[in-house]
Amino acid sequence: MNNKQFDKIKNGKGFIAALDQSGGSTPKALADYGVPEDAYSGEDEMFDRVHQMRTRIITSPAFDDRILGTILFEQTMDREIEGKYTADYLAEKGIAPFLKVDKGLADKENGVQLMKPIHDLDETLSRATERNIFGTKMRSVVHEPNPTGIKAVVDQQFEAAKKIMEAGLVPIIEPEVNIHSEDKEKSEEILKEEILQNLNSLAEDEHVMLKLSIPTKANAFKELVEHPHVVRVVALSGGYSRDEANEKLKENEGVIASFSRALVSDLSANQTDEEFNKSLDQAIEKIYDASVNKK
Template identity: 65%
Template sequence: MSQEQINKMHSQKGFIAALDQSGGSTPKALKAYGIDEDQYETEEEMFDLVQEMRARIITSPAFSSEKIIGAILFEATMERKIEGKYTADFLLEKGILPFLKVDSGLAEVENNVQLMKPMDHLTELLNRANGHHIFGTKMRSNILGYDEKGIHDVVVQQFDYAKQIISAGLIPIIEPEVNIHVENKEKIEALLKKEIIFQLSQLDENQNVMLKLTIPTIAGNYSELMVHPRVVRVVALSGGYSRDEANAKLKENKGLIASFSRALSQDLRVDQSEKEFDQTIAEAIDSIYIASIT
């Protein structure tokens, strides 16, 4: 990670492509792409198929640093190659900063939230991430209702792990997702912002993070976070919204840029010709880019 890369992430127009489906969500991603579970038998075969899909996206002419600043990878994607190069190196050669999903999934619901499962192997994973020239990381929690203790615990856990990631020389993306269907979403987001601001105030000038948040109910709710000196960038997840819905909501929040997964790949299919595939991904990228810079 260099200062030039940090400046790029802080200031460049564009968005982050989330390509980080893990073992739990990969079957759904493959099914949406047109590959059913009866077309593979082992987890290794499954990840080989999703790597082919990821490689098809990443090698598309439309997937360029002109509109895409970074891409989030799953561990299995980081360890695989595209055109003879490890995925992160391939992205870096295209001018796109690679991130790695580092969490081990979600714990059971308690206090209306799902904390992250303990990351017992985080140190070893961060060492490998550095070996693969990863720029930053991403880790996700889930907020399912208004609960002061639950929301507090989510933010504290995220920042505790973030400090370890920073110590390893990487930029952590903190993602305390608020489910888009919850009651009192506006109230949850107000408390979440308050908890995040407090944790940011505990960081020193050499500890910087990124934030990945659900698009807020009240437009501009996270503007204060965007200008905080400890925040490199604030990005938004699509959270189950269709691409059109997510783009429309994103446009209402000046300075907030996308980090979409399903909304990016929703129209891609395995049986599309290369021309059809490239046209489809180009249209998706263009629309998300426009929403991110509006």
């Protein structure tokens, strides 16, 4: 583990940028960026175009020390930026690199979507270590306050997290609660208790991060924020607009952002570099402010 990066993630002022759109969500991410599907041919060209987008973001002067860490897609880890592997380029900017390791969501069952099996996790972790990755991220989704389903989600996440910690990386556990689901607050209460049970069973030297939907009730996750085995609690925007997500985030002490769409929504391939950098800087500043300045 990189102790310098660990200290910055745990104690630094800023937020985590999520640039980990994968195969299924890449066409929409590119379309939102102003690159329609007829602008490229086949998967290889698609991933070339999305890497160009991510490179433009990461190399922007606006992408600075307000960013504590960045979550990457697996192909991004294996690609280069200005002659350096992406993780090494980020590290030189003082930004900790994380890797999305899940393979997407299984079908809904018991009110939740578990992760699909990660059959190559050991191999991925080995490659991540070679590429100087600091941590990982895995996503599940909770749709209903079903205790059986929520327990399955959390148990699956922590089972994978154990392997990730053994490999010397810091896992981000992301059991997202659908912001449009009924009884969202009840789901959050059950989720918190399941997470606490798993956190309390960790060994003294085991640490995780949590990426959670912004809770319905402000500071509902305070126990998680203050838990000794939690490096940091970060929030996903979850479909909220940037302004709405920022306002809700400000109400939660100790929680910082890990936004994706809310970070890049104003960016376009058709912008000049000046326009692009200005838009990105404004987005970063607003998210940074919501992460470090609380109500």
